[in-house]
Amino acid sequence: MEAYLRSCRGVLKNSPGLHVVMGNEACDMDSMVSALTFAYFLSKSLDCKKMPVPVLNIPRAEFPLRSDSIFLLRETGLSQDCLLFRDEVDLHGLHKNKQLMLTLVDHNILPSADSELEDAVVEVIDHHLLQRPTSPSCPVTVEPVGSCATLVTERIAQKAPEVLDQQVAQLLYGAIILDCVNMAPEAGKVTPKDSQYAVFLEKRFPKLPQRGALFQSLQNAKFDVSGLSTEQMLLKDMKAASGGDLKLAVSVIYMTLEAFLQRRGLQQDLCEFCHNHNYNLVVAMTISFNDNKEPFRQLAVYSSSTVYREEVLSALYQRL
Ligand SMILES: [Mn+2]
Numbered sequence: 001m002e003a004y005l006r007s008c009r010g011v012l013k014n015s016p017g018l019h020v021v022m023g024n025e026a027c028d029m030d031s032m033v034s035a036l037t038f039a040y041f042l043s044k045s046l047d048c049k050k051m052p053v054p055v056l057n058i059p060r061a062e063f064p065l066r067s068d069s070i071f072l073l074r075e076t077g078l079s080q081d082c083l084l085f086r087d088e089v090d091l092h093g094l095h096k097n098k099q100l101m102l103t104l105v106d107h108n109i110l111p112s113a114d115s116e117l118e119d120a121v122v123e124v125i126d127h128h129l130l131q132r133p134t135s136p137s138c139p140v141t142v143e144p145v146g147s148c149a150t151l152v153t154e155r156i157a158q159k160a161p162e163v164l165d166q167q168v169a170q171l172l173y174g175a176i177i178l179d180c181v182n183m184a185p186e187a188g189k190v191t192p193k194d195s196q197y198a199v200f201l202e203k204r205f206p207k208l209p210q211r212g213a214l215f216q217s218l219q220n221a222k223f224d225v226s227g228l229s230t231e232q233m234l235l236k237d238m239k240a241a242s243g244g245d246l247k248l249a250v251s252v253i254y255m256t257l258e259a260f261l262q263r264r265g266l267q268q269d270l271c272e273f274c275h276n277h278n279y280n281l282v283v284a285m286t287i288s289f290n291d292n293k294e295p296f297r298q299l300a301v302y303s304s305s306t307v308y309r310e311e312v313l314s315a316l317y318q319r320l
Contacts, residue, residue: 001167004040005082008053012089017099019052019122020091023148024107026239027058029069029218033175034105034148036083037168038125041156042103044163050101053084060085065236068222072174075209075217076167095120106148108132108140112242125151146189147179153197169205173198174218182215187295223254230269233260234282246308249279256288257298270302281308 012018021039023031039054056063063080064070073080094100095117102120104110109131110117124132124140127148134140141151149172156163180194181187202208225233237252253260263269270282281303288296299316303309 001036001040001165002078002082004043005036005054005078007051008039008082008084011051011053012084015050017050017101018089018094019050019101019103020055020089021052021103021105022055022057022086023105024239025057025111026237027056027062027066027069028237029066029072029222030148030175030179031106032056032066032069033072033171034125034152037149037156037171038103038105038152040168041152041160041163044160052103055089055091056083056085058085059087061087062235065228065232067224068178068218071218071221072171076170076174078167078171091117105152108142111240113240125155127151143193145191146194147176149175149179150191150194150197153201154193157197157200164201164204166205166207169201170208173201173205173208174214176201177211177215178218178222181295182212225254230263230266231273231276234270234273234284240279246281247279248281248283249273249277250283250285253284253286254288255286256296257284257286257300259288260284260286260300267302271304274302274304280305281312283312 021035021042023035035054035056039052042052063083063085070080091100091114100117100120101122102117103123104121105125106127108124108126108128121138123138124142125148126142127145127150128142130140130142132140141155143151145151153172153176176194176198177183180190180198183190183195183198202211225236228236233253234249234251236254239250241248241250260266274280274282281301284300284302286298286300290296301309301312303312
């Protein structure tokens with residue numbers, strides 16, 4: 001796997017066209033793992049004409065914020081240096097020259113800033129709500145399971161089980177365990193298919209880290225926000241949306257709402273964040289855990305515009 005990942009930079013330089021496999025713009029562990037493993041699987045297929053390369057959908061400078069993904073890569077023995085990031089590949093330029101093929105993992109519709117790339121999409125594998133129209137030229141696999149990595153595991157297990165080695169298995173296993181909250185039914189994420197493929201990986205790779213311990217260390221790494229600035233926290237797990245003049249950032253904040261609101265200079269930081277990243281509304285979704293390790297979520301809304309603030313609040317209250 002490492003040799004393959006290392007070769008991708010060469011493909012980028014030397015190949016006239018590019019087949020990119022890319023996850024969503026939050027670039028969480030599921031997106032990273034799905035992109036790396038699905039691209040690797042495609043590269044081993046006999047009818048693979050263009051070598052596919054995984055691209056992580058954030059600038060390289062933001063990767064240090066993905067502490068859980070960094071932990072999993074290190075535990076798996078893969079170096080961050082061999083990863084390719086969004087700011088290292090000119091997708092729009094390639095597409096203008098008709099040199100891009102795009103496979104989407106862990107999302108099925110491109111954000112508006114990338115909507116031009118839509119004609120380049122050749123395949124989709126995802127576990128979110130299906131939002132794209134079907135097209136005969138683009139096979140779509142969308143199923144509401146806990147983790148996209150489950151669907152990638154299923155595809156590899158069915159089509160090319162020999163592609164699974166200890167490293168590939170460990171990446172997939174880590175993403176499934178984390179997204180399905182340690183396969184705990186009470187968290188409401190895990191489905192029978194996620195459990196089926198977690199057990200499949202455990203049986204085939206008895207040397208995988210023990211499930212509970214792996215989950216706890218990934219969760220600890222993900223929730224370790226000590227030392228992050230407010231801007232870094234907002235960027236750590238963020239999705240953007242826009243419509244008309246509205247530019248919205250939705251960020252998952254890994255602490256209690258109270259702790260977040262008590263951060264010194266928060267209002268100023270939020271104001272600067274909006275200004276620097278061109279958003280006019282921020283929704284912070286906090287997640288924390290009570291003594292019984294049950295997740296607890298709260299919402300905060302920030303905007304310097306009273307109109308946006310009130311619109312969002314009334315929309316949220318209508319759903320209560
Ligand atoms: Mn996902």
